[in-house]
Amino acid sequence: MEKFSVNRLAKLAGVSVRTLHHYDEIGLLKPAIRAESKYRYYGKEELLRLQQILLYKEMDFTLAQIAEILDDPDFDLLKALGEHRKQLQRKKQRMAALLQTVDKTIVQLKTKKMNYEEMYKGFGKEKFEAYTKEAKERWGEETINQSHKKILAMDKKDWEALKQRGEDINKALTAAMDLKPEDAGVQELIRQHYEMMGCHFDVTKEIYRGLGSMYVEDERFTAYYEKYRPGLAAFLRDAIHLFCANKPA
Amino acid sequence: MEKFSVNRLAKLAGVSVRTLHHYDEIGLLKPAIRAESKYRYYGKEELLRLQQILLYKEMDFTLAQIAEILDDPDFDLLKALGEHRKQLQRKKQRMAALLQTVDKTIVQLKTKKMNYEEMYKGFGKEKFEAYTKEAKERWGEETINQSHKKILAMDKKDWEALKQRGEDINKALTAAMDLKPEDAGVQELIRQHYEMMGCHFDVTKEIYRGLGSMYVEDERFTAYYEKYRPGLAAFLRDAIHLFCANKPA
């Protein structure tokens, strides 16, 4: 019968020696024999048990749960798996919800950036102050200031170039409004717009899609683009959504 | 200016007093004033800051990260949000992967149950032993025994009834093979089959779908059903997949 030292077993199973010590401590996996020297030696059976442990650990069971699964003969594994599945699903959904929250926050920050840009372009003092006030209410004094600082810290030339390019793309899109959103040329313009947005941080498909929705859901966006040309906001949203739907992950 | 005691602030923000103590300890949220009695008193500003903290906590930022976000003027919030988003997405994908693992495990357990049932129905000794050996290799001595114990512990009458019903449904499905998988009658039989499967633990759509795939991917399944009537395995799989696709979550 083969015997494995801690090191050997650890390497065989891909865990650390400390982990084996820990499992011994909590009684989850005890060595087959303990030499007089106090060295731990494991046999084939223990290797098997360790593999079982790792299987369940992979599924995110806690060590206590695993101990129960392996040692309690009255344990209903199917029921446990079913419940565990529910847990995992809840967690996954929670992640999805968090993602949405983060996305919304990112979009809102982007919006603020744009508000700021508009302000820069000289939209009149009242508008500027209304924006600032709203933003402060939504974000708190400190945050908004920090964010503004960031934007102000942006390199002037980069900023101007970015702005110019955005305007070019917008003009082209306005002209292309008579085509359908799925038109290849329109989609190419949208692609350029998307890449521009991604210039300073990653815009994922989902974030970009959220931004697209804002074109019709946020009145400031809508007002801005509708004045440009009526129907433009909805057109942009549709084109962006289409773009996102067709874009590979 | 209003002052809030720990209790008041905690209730206002929906956190525990201990949490406020903790935030004070780590310097994340310090009270506006400390009375000589050492009592903590918070002002409006602190309430605002606490709300900010909770906003980021909701997004699963750690307290250390939140401190950085709120206190470091050089902090790039957009970049942090972008990175955080990636993290969340990874976690979500991990959850999805875990779900699949759990589903597969559940389906395998179910399969074993069926093997056991076949064995019971008298499929010959060699087959039984081949199954048992394979299952032991895959699952380890202990697990398989426990699982068998569970099945044996099942109420005899329930089991017989379940088996009988399963056979009835199978016979009906065999007869219905000349129809299309999307036929309403076929889908109704599949629905009954699905409900039967869910008799002893929740079978979700996804798990059921996985089971459907096993009809053609697992040779034991395939052999069993093909012997019944050629083409039955694929037919069942298609019908099950269709059922799952149309079933509301």
Place this chain on the structure above:
DNA sequence: ACTAAGCTATGACCTTAGGTAAGAGTCAAG
């Protein structure tokens, strides 16, 4: 002013699944 009830402070220990380190003992090869 006094007292009881309720609020608060500090300190300490607990939780997961090990990581990391110190100091001492042990094994195997040369």
Place this chain on the structure above:
DNA sequence: CTTGACTCTTACCTAAGGTCATAGCTTAGT
């Protein structure tokens, strides 16, 4: 027999608080 690699135990550390215990504080009612 030495040296280097291995192993032992002990103990402290992580995140975000939960849950006591003990002692001091505040406030409402009398």
